[in-house]
Amino acid sequence: MQVSVDKISDLERKMTVQVPAEDVDSQVEERLKSMVPRTKVHGFRPGKVPMRVVRQMYGKQVREEVLGELIQSSFVETVQKEQLRPAGGPRVERSQDAPGEAFEYSATFEVYPEIELTPLEELEVKRVSAEINDADVDRVVENMRRQRTRWEPAERPAEEGDRVALSFEGRMDGEIFPGGSADDYPLILGSGQMIPGFESGLTGTSTGDQPTLDLTFPDDYTNQELAGKAVQFAVEIKGVSTPILPDLDDTFFTSFGVEEGGKDEFLDSVKQNMMRELEQATRGRVKGDLFDRLVEANPVAVPQGLIEEEIDRMIEQMQERTGVKAKSGLPRDLFTEQAQRRVALSLLVGELVKASELKPDAERVRQMVESHASGYENPEEVINWFYSNREQLSSVEMAVLEDQVVDWVLERTKVVDEQIPFEEMMKQPGSAPVEEAPA
Template sequence: MQVSVENSGPLERRMTVEVPAERLDQEVENRLKSMARTARIAGFRPGKVPFKVVRQRYGRQVQMEVASELMNSSFQEALNQEGLRPAGGPRIEPGEIEPGRNLEFTAVFEVYPEFSLAPLEDIEIEKPVTEISDADIDAMLDKLRRQRATWEPVERGAEQGDQVVVDFKGTLDGEPFEGGEGSDMTVELGSGRMIAGFEEGLVGLSPGDEKQLDLTFPEDYHSEALAGKAVKFDVKVKQVSASKLPGIDEDFAASLGVTEGGIEALREEVRKNMERELENARKAVLKDRAFEALIEKNPIEVPAALVEEEVDRLAQDMQNQLGQNQNLNLPRELFQDKARRRVLLGLLIGEVVKANNIQVDQDRMRTLVENIAAGYEDPEEVLKWYYGNQEAMASVQTLVLEEQVMDWILDQAKITEKPYTFEELIELRQAANS
């Protein structure tokens, strides 16, 4: 078998493979003889069909099947022979396939980049430092109260924080547009769930009021037909409701699962949960900054095929989050940057692990699973589920390896500390995860 490889790009390779005709012809011959023993053709008894007839009837079909199989197997042989690591599947370009002729084909594919990690001694990483104050606990209790608010209809103009039930109909250039009409829809003023100006336009309206809103969809709106377009919404207010917050008392504590110790026990439980959330947020922000430093110091090429596979995964994840019944058909460009960063980071993390012979810390795995379980009502059941689920434990292993790589990066870097409030750190974490 003859193999030649051409570099057609930084990572793209064109590999031409030539397989001797004898190898193809012999396999075709063997397969046709095997078929002749059981072939059923009109006018002949089973197993008595002349080999010449079998060749005439099935020769071309078998030749193409064998050629396809040979191209796949010889592609793998050629990769091993040349020491190449393909990233993603190849595009096979076959030559002429004829009896007595060498089987020649070209495989176009990308390879994984070869690189050495850049030193990190000169990088600086800012470590967030946060303490939970009594004011933070008060704010969290207020948030929990708002989550358990009840709603009472009122006969007055709507205010920020109210819930408003509306019917609405949108038009673009005087014509209705898809998704622009709704009835008995509940809108919470100040939530930011509607496009800019919709919620603000309802402030001051009372039950029975009608109003036309002149609004513009954002330039980055997911529907190209509406992005950046000026529209009108005819809105009718059917009900305005104000929130009624529960008091912070023993009944409120009990509703949150704290049945003994009253308000002080509730505050202590809230503090513990916030400290756990704080630690997770601090670790997530620090990991994001460490990985960003790793990326900046190692601007390597990444295989486009792997990026496209990651785009598919991200698009499917979003589809799953929004529900299988909604086919948004979002543009692939929406996921390109995030997909490329994930692929690049995966390659760099893998190289750090290999270059430093980092082994998964089993104690850290146990600690991580226990910390995850501690956030649930029945930690023991969660622990049992994790330890009985290989896929879940594989995810834990990946997280622990990432933490160990983060530690390796931080050991190389110069660390500075900066204080943040609890809310600021949570916002930082959300930005890091976006």
């Protein structure tokens, strides 16, 4: 067998393999002979079917099986011998496979990049922290009250904070534009759901009013066909409701699972939950900043095949999360940049795991499993399910190992501490309110 491996690019290799005809033919012949005792043909006794008949019946199929196995075994053997690390399966092309001739094929594939990590001592990571004060607790309690808001009809003009039921029709240059109309649409004035001027233009209106709003879409509006365009909305107010927040009483406390202890116990429960969320958010922020610094300091060439696999996962996760299966498929380029970053980060974390020689800590794995299970009616049953499901337990172990890597890296980098308000800590880093509009 003759083998050559050529470097096409930094990450792409082409393996060319040639197997002598006699090696292929001998394997085919041997396999056909082994089939004779099992072959049944009308007119012949069992085990007495002539070889030429067996070859005529199964020769082509057996040859394909032999060639397939030769491709697999020779590829694996060469990869091991050359100490290559394929990133995904090969693209195989047969250049010569006629009977009686040497069998030749090529396998093109990507390999994992060689990564040399920047010394961790050169990294500077920001470690943010926050404290919970009474104002933070009051703000959370107020949000909890808003979750239990009930709406009552208002016999007065609409004010900011009221909910109006309306129908509207949007026109641009006199023509109705797609997405610019709705019926029985509930809108809370001051929520910022609509484009500038829409909600403020409805303040002071009453049930039955039919105001006309002359507005302009923002220049940076996401739909470029509407960005910066003047439009007119014909609106009909069908109802105005005012919010009624619940009192802080035993009924309210019970609705959040606090059945004894009154207001003091409720506030203590709220604060304890805030502390748990703060701990998770703090760790998430630190981990996020650390990963950002790692990616910036260690540019990695990423195999395209791994990026495509990650895009597939991201699309599948999004569809599972939203419950929407796009018929025509989502544009893959929407996910490319994030997928490339995820793969690069995964490769870097893998290198750090090797450098640190860390293994998942069994106690931390147990704690994470128990934390997942605590939200269920029968936690012990959920815990047993995790430990009896190797795939699910592996995902927990990988999460724990990632946390251990973060701790290990932080011990070796320059850490800059910064305190920020609790409210800012609980916002997703880099997120911004999404401006919605009737379009």
